[in-house]
Amino acid sequence: MIKDIEKRGGSLGVEVRADSEKRTLTGYAVVWNSDTTIGDYFIERIAPGAFAKSVRADVLALVNHDWGRVVGRTKSGTLRLVEDDRGLKVEIDVPNTTDGNDLWELVERGDISGMSFGFRATKQEWDDTGEIPKRTIIEAELFEVTATPIPAYDDTTLGKRSLEEARAEVEAMKAEEKRKADNATAAARRIAERRAASEQKFRGIRQDAS
Secondary structure, three states, X not given: OOOOOEXXXXXXXXXXXXXXXXXXXXXXXXXXXXXXXXXXXXXEEEOOOOOOOHHHOOOEEEEXXXXXXXXXXXXXXXXXXXXXXXXXXXXXXOOOOHHHHHHHHHHHHOOOOEEEEEEEEEEEEEEOOOOOOEEEEXXXXXXXXXXXXXXXXXXXXXXHHHHHHHHHHHHHHHHHHHHHHHHHHHHHHHHHHHHHHHHHHHHHHHHHXX
């Protein structure tokens, strides 16, 4: 399993669609600009196009985020991901396996009605000015999508670490800006002192000459 994957989900809906050749689950793993409170630590939203690169990458469809229970894959064409105006749309051609048949039955019965996904943020923005910090995922790697009965997976530890790193970066930038400002002030002071010394010396030379 890949480390540092954050998991998110919601009751975005997953449906069954069957024809004579295959069974397909459809739903949305992500809805753009939908604010979600992550463990009461921060508010998160995902910007449109955040997974533009990932939809062309190798992504798995899993059962309950279990990497040993694969039911689809973009590489094989059994998982299809499309970004539209609403969000990230998912289509999974369910296999004739134990996991696939069980998943199909549970979705058809309504026991599973949500979708979740695992990702790693690669570009994000934090707004720390309000009572609760706000995080916007601008770009992310998508590793897996899941139809799950409990879609509210919040990896708050990773999110909190990301927030702490962002705050540390801001503090580091402030410290660097202060250091540059202090250096500029000191340099200006030294120039002014040398200029004053030169002017004083020049006046002394003129007085001696007269």
